[in-house]
Amino acid sequence: MHLTSLTVTTxxxxxxxxxxxxxxxxxxxxxxxxxxxxxNNQNEFSLSMDQAKNGLLSVFAxxxxxxxxxxxxxxxxxxxxxxxxxxxxxxxxxxxxxxxxxxPVPAAKTKEVVKPxxxxxxxxxxxxxxxxxxxxxxxxxTKAKKSLADANSAFSKAENVAESAEKKVVSSKKALxxxxxxxxxxxxxxxxxxxxxxxxxxxxxxxxxxxIAKDTLKGADDVSKTAKATKATAGTVLADATKKEAxxxxxxxxxxxxxxxxxxxxxxxxxxxAEAEKKAKAAAKKKAVADKKAKAVADKKAKxxxxxxxxxxxxxxxxxREMEKxxxxxxxxxxxxxxxxxxxxxxxxxxxxx
Numbered sequence: 001m002h003l004t005s006l007t008v009t010t011x012x013x014x015x016x017x018x019x020x021x022x023x024x025x026x027x028x029x030x031x032x033x034x035x036x037x038x039x040n041n042q043n044e045f046s047l048s049m050d051q052a053k054n055g056l057l058s059v060f061a062x063x064x065x066x067x068x069x070x071x072x073x074x075x076x077x078x079x080x081x082x083x084x085x086x087x088x089x090x091x092x093x094x095x096x097x098x099x100x101x102x103x104p105v106p107a108a109k110t111k112e113v114v115k116p117x118x119x120x121x122x123x124x125x126x127x128x129x130x131x132x133x134x135x136x137x138x139x140x141x142t143k144a145k146k147s148l149a150d151a152n153s154a155f156s157k158a159e160n161v162a163e164s165a166e167k168k169v170v171s172s173k174k175a176l177x178x179x180x181x182x183x184x185x186x187x188x189x190x191x192x193x194x195x196x197x198x199x200x201x202x203x204x205x206x207x208x209x210x211x212i213a214k215d216t217l218k219g220a221d222d223v224s225k226t227a228k229a230t231k232a233t234a235g236t237v238l239a240d241a242t243k244k245e246a247x248x249x250x251x252x253x254x255x256x257x258x259x260x261x262x263x264x265x266x267x268x269x270x271x272x273x274a275e276a277e278k279k280a281k282a283a284a285k286k287k288a289v290a291d292k293k294a295k296a297v298a299d300k301k302a303k304x305x306x307x308x309x310x311x312x313x314x315x316x317x318x319x320x321r322e323m324e325k326x327x328x329x330x331x332x333x334x335x336x337x338x339x340x341x342x343x344x345x346x347x348x349x350x351x352x353x354x
Contacts, residue, residue, distance in 0.1 A: 120273060123266040123270075126265070129262075130262040133255045134259050144247075147241045148245040151234070158234040161230065164227075165223045169224045172217035175217075176213035176214060176217050182209075186203045190203050
């Protein structure tokens with residue numbers, strides 16, 4: 001509203017000539033108001049301008065009403081008033097969750113120690129491998145021999161048991177035959193005596209012994225069968241142990257041969273390496289002597305060239321110094337001559353003046 005009042009006041013204070021419209025290039029007025037201004041007399045012109053000014057004020061006021069109030073200007077009295085403090089948010093930001101995991105520290109790399117080159121490394125490795133192979137073969141042979149000895153012992157025991165059981169079977173058979181013979185004789189006597197009670201008891205007693213002999217024979221036969229089966233099993237184990245012992249012995253022999261061959265190869269390679277190193281040292285020594293001689297010759301030539309260059313340089317420098325001195329002397333003489341000529345010219349000039 002302050003801006004609107006200020007604008008209306010400003011327009012009302014303008015003069016009539018200020019509010020007059022400029023004519024166009026053809027001399028015609030651009031508005032009907034200008035036509036009215038050109039056709040009436042001075043009084044009518046002033047009246048028309050007053051009406052025009054009031055019309056313009058009315059139009060401007062109406063436009064301000066329709067367009068809405070302009071932003072209020074700050075009055076000079078209020079210019080120094082402090083601005084209202086801005087409202088700040090009191091909301092506290094949520095704390096940021098930080099990870100508590102600690103990054104693993106990388107392990108420090110250990111510097112690898114470079115081993116010196118060994119030209120016999122392969123041969124030495126072969127010898128060590130052969131020795132390890134022989135040691136393993138010897139250990140296997142020792143175990144195989146022990147297993148064979150245990151198998152032999154077990155087989156011998158089984159064989160003794162089987163033989164003893166077989167003898168028991170034979171003796172049991174003989175005892176059964178003898179008991180049967182006695183029973184047959186007793187039965188014959190009992191029949192001859194016509195049912196004698198004593199003879200009858202003898203037959204019964206012998207029949208009981210025959211039964212015991214049969215049971216004994218059956219037991220001995222069962223024991224013999226078991227002993228024979230045990231002997232057969234022990235024989236199988238013995239044969240397997242014998243085969244394994246022979247295989248282990250052959251492997252040990254092969255490993256021993258490999259140890260001998262690799263050791264011989266290492267010895268030969270060591271000898272060849274020593275000879276090659278000896279030749280290399282001799283060649284290096286020979287080359288060192290030749291290099292020393294060549295260096296001496298080169299140094300001598302370089303010294304001669306350096307001396308020659310130094311002599312030439314000294315001569316050139318001497319000549320240059322002499323030439324510079326001669327030039328300096330000639331310049332000094334020339335200066336003296338010029339001075340003498342100037343003096344005589346001056347004297348001549350004085351003489352002519354007098």
